[in-house]
Amino acid sequence: MRYFLTLAFYALSFSLFSQKQLEAISIDEEITIDGKLNEATWDKTETGQKWTQIKPSPGDASHVSTSVQMRYDKHAIYFAFHCYDDPTQMSKVLSLRDDYSPNCDLIGIFLDTYNDNQNGFFFGVTSRGVQLDAKIAANDYNDKLNLVWYSAVKIVDDGWIVELKIPYSAFRFPKKEVQSWGINFSRQVSRLREESSWEKVNPDLENMLLESGDVTGVSHIEPPLRLAFMPYISSYFNKNPGSNAQPALSGGLDIKYGVNEAFTLDMTLVPDFRQVVFDQQVLNLTPFEVQFNENRQFFTEGMELFNKAGLFYSRRIGIQAPQRVTQTLLKPGEYLENVPQSSKLYNASKYSGRMKNGLGLGVFNAVNAEQFSTAISTIDGTKREVMISPLTNYNVLVLDQNLKNNSSVTFTNTNVWRAGSFYDANVSGLNFNINTNNNEFNFNGKGAFSAQFDTQNKTGYSYNLNAQKQRGALVGGVGYLEESDTYDPNDLGFNYNNNRRIIEVSAAYRNFKPENPKIMKWIIRSSVSRAYLYNPSHYVGTYSNTSAFLLSKHFDAFGISNDNSIGESYDFFEPRVWGRSFIRPAAYAINPWVSTNYQKRLALDAGFSINFVQRENWREYNFNFSPRFRLSNGIFLIYSFEKELLLNAQGFAVPFGSPSNVPDGIIFGSRDRNTLTQSVALDCIMTKRMGFSFRLRHYRSAISYTSFYTLAEDGRLQALPTFTGLDIYGNSAYNLNYNAFTIDFTYRWVFKPGSEINLVWKNSVFSADQAVQAGYWQNLNTILQQGPTNSLSFKFIYWLDAQQLKGH
Numbered sequence: 001m002r003y004f005l006t007l008a009f010y011a012l013s014f015s016l017f018s019q020k021q022l023e024a025i026s027i028d029e030e031i032t033i034d035g036k037l038n039e040a041t042w043d044k045t046e047t048g049q050k051w052t053q054i055k056p057s058p059g060d061a062s063h064v065s066t067s068v069q070m071r072y073d074k075h076a077i078y079f080a081f082h083c084y085d086d087p088t089q090m091s092k093v094l095s096l097r098d099d100y101s102p103n104c105d106l107i108g109i110f111l112d113t114y115n116d117n118q119n120g121f122f123f124g125v126t127s128r129g130v131q132l133d134a135k136i137a138a139n140d141y142n143d144k145l146n147l148v149w150y151s152a153v154k155i156v157d158d159g160w161i162v163e164l165k166i167p168y169s170a171f172r173f174p175k176k177e178v179q180s181w182g183i184n185f186s187r188q189v190s191r192l193r194e195e196s197s198w199e200k201v202n203p204d205l206e207n208m209l210l211e212s213g214d215v216t217g218v219s220h221i222e223p224p225l226r227l228a229f230m231p232y233i234s235s236y237f238n239k240n241p242g243s244n245a246q247p248a249l250s251g252g253l254d255i256k257y258g259v260n261e262a263f264t265l266d267m268t269l270v271p272d273f274r275q276v277v278f279d280q281q282v283l284n285l286t287p288f289e290v291q292f293n294e295n296r297q298f299f300t301e302g303m304e305l306f307n308k309a310g311l312f313y314s315r316r317i318g319i320q321a322p323q324r325v326t327q328t329l330l331k332p333g334e335y336l337e338n339v340p341q342s343s344k345l346y347n348a349s350k351y352s353g354r355m356k357n358g359l360g361l362g363v364f365n366a367v368n369a370e371q372f373s374t375a376i377s378t379i380d381g382t383k384r385e386v387m388i389s390p391l392t393n394y395n396v397l398v399l400d401q402n403l404k405n406n407s408s409v410t411f412t413n414t415n416v417w418r419a420g421s422f423y424d425a426n427v428s429g430l431n432f433n434i435n436t437n438n439n440e441f442n443f444n445g446k447g448a449f450s451a452q453f454d455t456q457n458k459t460g461y462s463y464n465l466n467a468q469k470q471r472g473a474l475v476g477g478v479g480y481l482e483e484s485d486t487y488d489p490n491d492l493g494f495n496y497n498n499n500r501r502i503i504e505v506s507a508a509y510r511n512f513k514p515e516n517p518k519i520m521k522w523i524i525r526s527s528v529s530r531a532y533l534y535n536p537s538h539y540v541g542t543y544s545n546t547s548a549f550l551l552s553k554h555f556d557a558f559g560i561s562n563d564n565s566i567g568e569s570y571d572f573f574e575p576r577v578w579g580r581s582f583i584r585p586a587a588y589a590i591n592p593w594v595s596t597n598y599q600k601r602l603a604l605d606a607g608f609s610i611n612f613v614q615r616e617n618w619r620e621y622n623f624n625f626s627p628r629f630r631l632s633n634g635i636f637l638i639y640s641f642e643k644e645l646l647l648n649a650q651g652f653a654v655p656f657g658s659p660s661n662v663p664d665g666i667i668f669g670s671r672d673r674n675t676l677t678q679s680v681a682l683d684c685i686m687t688k689r690m691g692f693s694f695r696l697r698h699y700r701s702a703i704s705y706t707s708f709y710t711l712a713e714d715g716r717l718q719a720l721p722t723f724t725g726l727d728i729y730g731n732s733a734y735n736l737n738y739n740a741f742t743i744d745f746t747y748r749w750v751f752k753p754g755s756e757i758n759l760v761w762k763n764s765v766f767s768a769d770q771a772v773q774a775g776y777w778q779n780l781n782t783i784l785q786q787g788p789t790n791s792l793s794f795k796f797i798y799w800l801d802a803q804q805l806k807g808h
Contacts, residue, residue, distance in 0.1 A: 020199050020213035022183060024070040024077070031071070031078050035154030035163045041071055048084045051187060051196040056520045056553070058203040058512050062196035064159075066107070066187050072218055076167045081107050083127070083187060085159040091190040094634040094685040095130050096693075097750060098143045102598045103630065104128070105190050107162050110136070110208040112182030113173035116358055116402045117210045119304075120182070121147075121171045125162050129153040130688045137304035138408070138433070139207050144300035147171075148228075148753040148799060169226045169801065174356035175261040178219045184212040190599060193555045203512045203521075204471045205439060210406055226258025227802035230754070234272050234795040241787030254298070263353030263361070268298045271345050273318070275760045275793055278742040283675075283701040285654050287573045288496045298348060305352050305362035305398045309412035309429050311448060313494035317366045317394050318345035334375045336388065343389065344369035358402030368392040391419040394492055405435040414492040423454035425491035440471040450489050460487030460498065468506075476507030485535040497573055500540070504529035522550045533572055541569025541584070555597040563589040574652050575666050575711055582652075582668070583715035585615035591622075603628040617648045634685040639678075646673040650717065653708060656768070657733035659725050665710035668717055669725070669734060675701040676776065689751070695744040700779060702772040703736045737772045739783045741765040754799025762791040 027041045037044070048065025065084040070077065083105070093103040105127040112120040122141060124132035131151055134143040150165040173179060185198040186208065199213040236248040252270035259265055276295045284290050292315060294300055299314035306312045330336070348366035355361070371389035376382070395415040402408050410431040417424050429448035435441070447463040461484050468477025485499035506527035514522060525547045531540040547561035565587045574582045593607030604627050611620035624642040631637060653669035677699045685691035705725055709717035725734045743763035750756045765788045771779060 021216050022068065022070055022198075022213060024072050024215050024217045026217070026219075027071045027073050027078075031163075031165065033150045033152045033163050033165045035152035035161050037080055037161060037163060042080050043069060046082065048082060049198075051185075051198050052200040054186070054195045054197055054201050054203060054206065056193060056555075059200070062187070062189075063192055063194060064187070064189055064196075066185075066196075066198075068185055068198065070215065072221065074221060075224070076165050077218075079109060079162070079164040079166075081162040081185075083107055083159045083162065085189070087155050087157065087159065089191060090127050090155075090160065092128065092633045093126075093190070093630070094128050094688065094691075095126060096683065096685055096691055096748075097130060097689070098132050098134075098146075100132060100143070101126075102188075102193070103190050104130070104188070105160070106132075106186075106188040108132075108186040108188075109164070110184040110186070110212065111171065112209045112212060113171060113179070114354060114356065114358065114402075115180050115182045117182065117207075117212070117406045118402055118408065119354060119360070120209050123147075123149065123164065123166060125151045125153060125164065127153060127155075127160050128688055135302065135304055136209060137308065139209070140304070142300070142302075142304055144297060145302055146297075146754060148801065150753065168221065168224045169228075169258070172258075172262055172264070172353060173221075173223065175223055176356065179215070179221065181215040181218065182209060182212040183215045184208045193597075193599060202471075204473075204475075204510065207406070207439075210439065223258070223261030225802050226256065226264065228256045228754070229800040230254040230256075230797055231800070232272070232795060232797045234275075234793060236274060236791060236793045239790040241789065259351070259353075262355055263351060264302070265349065265351045266298070266302060267347065267349040269347050271296075271298060271318075271348065272795075273345075274791070275746075275758060275795055277695065277744045277746075278697075278762065278764060280697065280699070281740040281742075281766065282699060283703070283736070283738040285651065285703070287576055287652070289490075289494070291494055291496075302350065302352060305360050305400055306350070306364055306396050306412075308398065308400060308410055309431050309446065309448075311412050311414055311427055311429050311489055311493045312364075312396055313490075313492065316490075316492050317348070317368060318343060330375055330386065331377070333379045334377050336386075337374045337376050337383075343371045352398075354400075354402075360398070360400035360402070362396070362398035362400070364394070364396035366394045368394065387420075389418075390422050393417040396492070403434070405437055406439055407434045408432070414489070416491040423452050425450070425452045425488075427451070427489045427491075427493060438471070440469060441467070442470050442477075443467050448487070448489065450487050452488065452491070458486050458488070460484040462487045462489075462495075462498070473510050473512075474507070475510065476505075478506075479504050483534060499534045499572070501532040501534050501537075502529055518553050520551045520553050520555070522548070524548050531569075533570075538570065538572075538581075540572070542566040543569075555599065557595040558593070560590070560592040563591070570715065576652055577666055580666060580711060580713075581715045582711060585613055585618070587611055587613045589620075598628065601630045613649075615650070618650065619647045620649065621645045621647075634691070636681075636683045638681040640681075642675075642677045644673070644675040646671070648706065649673060650709075653705065653725070653734055655733050656736045657727050657731065659733035660728050661723070663710060663720060663723055667720075667723075668709045668711055669705045670707045670709070671703055671705045671734075673701065673703050674772075675699075690749045692745065692747040695742075697740070697742050698780065699738075699740040700776070701736075701738050703734070703738075704772045705732070705734045732770060735770050735772050737769050737774065737779065739765065739767045739779065741780075741783060741788070752799070754801075756797050758793075758795045758797075760791075760793045760795070762793075763788045765789070 031039050046067045048067045050061040053060045067082040069080045091105040095101040095104055106124055108124040118138055120136040122134040133147045134141040147170045149170045152163050154161045188195050201211045231253045233251045237245050239245045252272055255267045257265045273296045279292045294314050346367040350364045352362040370391050373388045375384050375386040397413045400410040412429045414427045427450045431446045433444045445465040449461050451459045464481040466479035469475050481502045483498040483500050487498045489495050508525040510523045512521045528544045530542045544564045549559045551557050567586050569584045570581045571584050572581045589611040591609035595605045596603045606625035608623045622644045626640040629637040648670050650670050653667045679697040682694040708720040708723045712718050725732055727733045745761040747759040765783050767783045
């Protein structure tokens with residue numbers, strides 16, 4: 001019995017403390033980052049190890065060997081990798097900095113300096129010497145930051161060598177005598193489509209920080225002075241149709257200051273975002289706002305804490321205020337003309353970091369200038385200038401506490417102060433994410449309270465709760481969401497709609513090592529949800545989704561999904577009048593797709609969907625394909641085509657003019673919608689620090705109404721055979737042909753880490769007319785003849801690091 005207990009004790013000890021350990025050795029000699037490993041400190045006898053595959057065969061040994069060594073001094077940490085391989089077989093593909101590509105051979109470092117399994121840094125280098133980095137938060141990778149560190153690659157007879165120097169100013173760690181860091185490494189071998197890790201990582205969760213090893217030996221290091229200035233100078237030449245080019249010169253400054261070992265202050269003074277790529281504009285006929293991606297670097301870098309709760313939508317700042325704000329000072333019968341798409345941002349700052357007890361703190365502030373537009377009266381045609389958004393101050397506060405088992409609890413508060421008689425707004429939210437000991441089960445939820453302070457002082461709330469099994473072959477869970485009809489976070493957040501209650505049940509089965517030798521993995525997922533209106537309590541609809549995914553041994557992916565609206569549903573938002581609903585018919589959609597191996601010079605993404613709507617002749621079709629060409633190791637071309645066709649689709653009739661003889665009631669229409677989107681993306685990478693990209697997109701959506709209805713009290717449609725939808729000139733007030741044609745050309749040269757030159761040409765045409773029957777080429781020729789808006793800009797950014805100025 002004693003012998004059995006002894007064996008059990010040693011087995012348990014091995015299971016608890018079997019993580020790999022990497023010894024970091026303190027050095028005094030200077031290391032030159034050249035990939036040669038000439039310094040005496042590097043162990044020339046270090047041999048490679050077979051790491052463990054994450055894919056394609058989880059748990060198996062890697063097909064290649066890799067060795068890793070770590071050193072440190074008072075200024076930085078150093079890594080040396082020997083990636084054993086056949087040099088003639090290695091990938092020679094170039095990529096842009098921070099642009100991950102499956103066609104590259106890559107070595108990566110995952111560094112968890114607070115050892116909380118949740119927050120860390122990623123540093124990666126390709127076999128062509130291209131750098132990638134990212135901030136990791138809860139397994140979410142933000143690659144928008146530009147950290148300053150150094151690396152070099154050298155191709156040798158038996159593979160490639162990578163040497164890295166990561167200054168302490170590039171990452172954060174606690175101030176204590178002996179450091180306790182988690183660490184893991186990954187290697188990608190492109191031609192084998194293989195990804196392996198130093199410490200074994202299970203594919204069911206695939207968390208590189210959670211399943212990591214330990215760094216030993218790092219002690220007596222001090223967090224450095226982290227202070228950097230990034231001044232910039234930019235010049236612009238803008239040319240509008242019918243006018244002369246307008247030159248402009250501007251400048252500004254970004255500042256990064258490490259207040260202490262844990263916290264960083266980022267500031268942008270007189271920011272300039274005019275080089276940011278165009279939004280992908282669409283014709284929106286829904287009652288909901290369109291959400292766009294954030295492309296401004298200041299609002300993408302270091303925003304992990306602020307975005308964690310989902311209450312912060314940074315495009316509210318410096319872009320366009322929520323629509324209800326623009327309507328505040330309008331008189332009856334007035335509408336706005338030429339609403340500006342952006343406003344001047346005076347300054348913005350963010351203060352964020354994490355203490356050694358695991359408490360993260362984030363404070364954000366920005367000040368937005370006033371916005372003005374022209375109000376036109378539909379009664380007498382008079383015009384007046386009106387302020388549509390006042391001087392505005394935006395604030396965000398986040399407290400995020402790490403808990404054991406990769407768990408956390410987060411408090412977030414957003415606040416908007418507006419000058420003058422405009423209302424103010426405040427939203428507070430609490431999130432929790434709890435995992436069991438082995439991360440097999442997860443419980444998470446969020447509660448939020450919103451308030452708008454004006455004459456009515458409107459308040460509202462939202463919460464959701466979820467429980468799920470997240471590890472193993474069979475996973476699934478249940479969730480519940482409730483939002484009051486007065487919940488409104490959209491002054492500094494984004495919520496499509498409120499006033500809802502939804503319960504959902506989901507399940508999935510995953511097989512990561514199928515017995516069939518031709519299949520790498522397959523997944524089947526299914527979910528059912530039931531929705532209700534919150535106030536008044538009313539059934540909305542029942543929906544289901546089933547999908548299947550398969551990845552072949554040749555790395556071709558196939559999938560199919562089925563979305564169903566089970567029975568009729570009640571849409572309380574489409575009528576645009578509260579208290580009314582539109583009964584939507586049952587619908588059944590099927591969507592097969594394929595994505596071929598990106599490793600090949602020619603790859604293809606393609607799919608189609610058919611939605612069978614159970615009402616009269618209502619049909620919806622979609623077809624898309626996107627071939628990807630690798631023309632050389634540095635030139636990549638992607639063409640995308642998407643066609644969406646809606647026939648006899650019913651919905652609220654959105655007028656784009658002034659129809660005459662409009663009958664009483666809520667007007668709906670039966671319409672055909674033909675939408676075509678084409679885009680071309682060309683990347684030409686000349687060196688690991690220089691390249692250009694070209695993006696062309698043409699979006700066209702033509703709306704043509706065939707008949708009109710009024711919405712009855714019971715949610716059904718009653719025909720209006722005599723209503724034509726024409727204005728007093730005999731033109732349709734509802735038909736529309738909308739075009740968005742944009743070009744973004746960017747040349748970028750990173751001439752030293754953190755410093756770069758950007759040359760950008762932007763070309764755009766946005767138009768709307770009634771040529772809904774025009775052919776594609778006739779339509780394109782017409783909009784180009786209207787004359788595009790052109791912008792040519794030059795921007796010079798220089799990184800000044802206080803440590804370098806001091807000679808370290």
